Amino acid sequence: MSKTIIKRLRLFLAFTVLIMVVLGFRLAQLQIIHGHEYQKRSEENMLRVLPITAPRGDIYDAGGVTLVSNRTGFTVSLGEIPSSERERVIQYLSEILELDVEEIQREIDKQRFRRYQPVKLKTDVDMVTIARIEERRLELPGVIIEVEPIRSYMDGRLAPHIIGNMFMGSDLPHESEIERWASQGYVYRLGDDIGRFGIERGWEPYLRGERGELLVEVNAWGRLVGVRGRKDPVPGNDLHLTLDAKLQMDTQRLIEESLESLRENFGYNPRGASVVVLDPNTGGILAMASYPDFDLITYTNREYYNEIITDPLKPITNRAISGYYAGGSTFKMVTATAALEEGRVTPGETFRCTGSLTRYGNTRRCLGVHGPTNLYRAIVRSCNVYFYEMGLRAGIDKLAYYSEEYGFGQRTGLTDVSGEKSGTVASRDAKLASSLEFKTWVPGDTMSAAIGQGFHEFTPLQLANYSAIIANGGYRYRPYLVDKAVSYEGEVVWQTKPEYEEVNISDRTFQLLQSAMEGVCQPGGTAGFMGRLPVKVAGKTGSVEHGIRGREPHGAFVGYAPAENPEIAFAVVIEFGGSAFRSAAPLAQKIVESYFGLLEEEEPEESEEFEDAEGILEDEGNGVTGIEQTG
């Protein structure tokens, strides 16, 4: 063999060695130097995180009654369908679930890059539908029935404005809401449940809990092939409200009865009403009703929703915190306070009511001829002449000042639900800001303001809190609805401490106002019929003029009970309800009776649903709630 050949054979071998070395170096680079990076990429390739919905916290009333909780809802989802069965399965599902085939296809398409994740087709599916699917289990490969917590209400009509509702997975939360929470550090994804209004929204961060995670392995085709790990969701915190469910329920019922009675007995046409009952020693709200209202359960029904948002009576408005009323004669304690505190009148001084008063060319009428009237008698008989005079003596600026001391013209500070309005106190500035052509304050304006007419705009919550200030002798509490939040492990994670400011009004003045308000509810007072109650009530009637021809004034009543040691303070407003004597005061009395357990209990109505067992089955989704509603 020639030398050349041997040399070339060696070169050949050397070349082979070189190739193997190059390959080896490249392998070392990938596997040893960058091994960790590729390990990570390999994991990312196959690991996916599936969210597990955390059960939202329950909501309880002050006595521990469950107002809102979670029930088991069934969600029908679509996993992998064998392609040969695909069309048939989708067709059948569309019939059962009453969804368009195109709609189902759209949902599937949305998730074509996440095939490991079942496609949610319909949430909260009723039992009958679930049963129909289960029957055909074998014919419906790929159809998955999942259990998810769904909000459940003791009564969808109980305090709907306060409790609030959710954006559910299917009616995608507005992105602005997701952004709002994101700016506060709470992460939501499209399709997550988010509180929409009321407590559900105001306390969202406490109620939401922490999403759990399922770490799954998927293959190259996106199919779920295994479960790597699981992080259990942390349930949301339970909220304990200051609300008294029984009182709330009674209040809502009594409002309806009251309006019905006004229609039937007097031919009035009341439009709506609002009641706020709170604890004058803490500011905790015991009941807050706004009528007309709506049902939280049917709220999610599109037709129903459209109906209530277009209703001219505005059932979704919470009148208690955003309805404006001038207050009428219920305002007179403010005028009295101003005159007394400024030393413009003594409790004993009498002023003669001749049925009208003329000042600066204005003649204003009284509702009666009260003769010589002192402060006590003026409140008890609701004499306008006395208060025109006192208003003029104190002057509008002092009236405005004491109005604000009582919390008018500013938010009371209820933050548990959003939407509280600040209202307006009659003042020179208020007139300037008004749309009137003539903006200069005149004495006639002061006279109107003194008896709670004119420029005033008060919310029922402000009126109730005003009443509470008189009841507790000068503490302006911040009203609240949530007493505490308790974690699922029983730990109190939030406890509301009553907050108050002392008002700049003397004890002597409060004593005078308290005794006068007691007089109102004793024989001879404008709400003298309340004297029959075993509980001593203090209060003040009011009729609010609104300038709408042919309609009765708004009836108003503020008060507290028991007079000697107040447990509740309240405000009642009935729109177009007529004089308080007929409308607001009797309703207030009923509410006091309810609170002190003095109402004659009515026979509970028989539930009609029970008579027809099949009816329940066929209408399962609403059946459960239907039973609850009648309770």
Added chain:
Amino acid sequence: MFDEKLWRNFDYWLLFIVLAISIYGLVILSSATSNFSADPWYYVQKQAIWIAAGLTGLFLVISIDYSNFSRLSGYIYIGNLALLTLVLFIGRETAGAQRWIDLRFFDLQPSEFAKLAIIITLAVFLEKREGDMDSVKNFALAFIHVALPMFLIFRQPDLGTSLVFVAILYGMLFLGGAKLKHLFLSMAAGAAAVPLLWRFLKPYQQMRLVIFMNPEQDPLEYGYQLIQSVIAIGSGGIWGSGLYEGTQNIYDFLPAQHTDFIFSVLGEELGFVGAVVLLVLYLLLIYRILKVSSMAKDTFGLLICIGVASMLVFQVLVNIGMTISIMPVTGLPLPFMSYGGSSFLVNMLSIGLVLNVGMRRDKIMF
């Protein structure tokens, strides 16, 4: 049947190495195909049968003195061209390429057998011109000798396999006495012609040839295989994730993990160590083949061995290079490792040829 003297010269090491690689491949294949079908052993069994068939073929090859092939060279060359032409007409078409002739019991891939045919016929060609290979004319004739079948394979189209012929040609010319100057000049000319030839490539072939330089530019299509392969191999680290434990493999992120990308499974599951073991086995294999060639009794035998070595080295380089993204995607199987009948059989037969040369290295005395 055999002379005792023949067995004395039988290179047991070579056979042992080939069997070691084949069994190594079988083990990796069992993982690569573990979730392919209801019967996880289906592919392993089939490949085991191919190993047996390959061994049988190998022994058939060594039973015939390789000198006989020299005499049949003309027929082999013509027959080969005929088969390659035939496949263009009656070949079964898969994925846009006509490479297989359906023989009912198995699919014959003429381009695989063409490698053997060219090794033998080119060896005869070069032996005849021994000492005259420094002439340009003979050099050019050798080119044409290989270019004809290569062109037919290129037309199938099968770019990868046609390139194997270039490797065989150069390896054999190198040892067949060609001038280095001619070799380098022709390579330079070939490189210069690439832009011209480029236009004859289909767009998908062009893409596959360049994507390895930056697979991330098309991560979902052409780059996908390479990215997944590199992730698989890289994630294997030093020791690998363990046999049957590679998620890139079992969750199907690797494409063609039992054929072209079987090395990626090896890299993922047995890591750097497992991969280097294979490289060393290949190196030993080539070393043994070259050893046999150096002891061959004639130039014909020597060149056969060189042709086989060139073919194997090139395929190892291109296949493994592809899986680690330093070589274009050409679809060449990894010798003795990739699943597949024709290529495995042909590789075994080629080893048979080498063993044949080795056994008959001594001139027989009468």
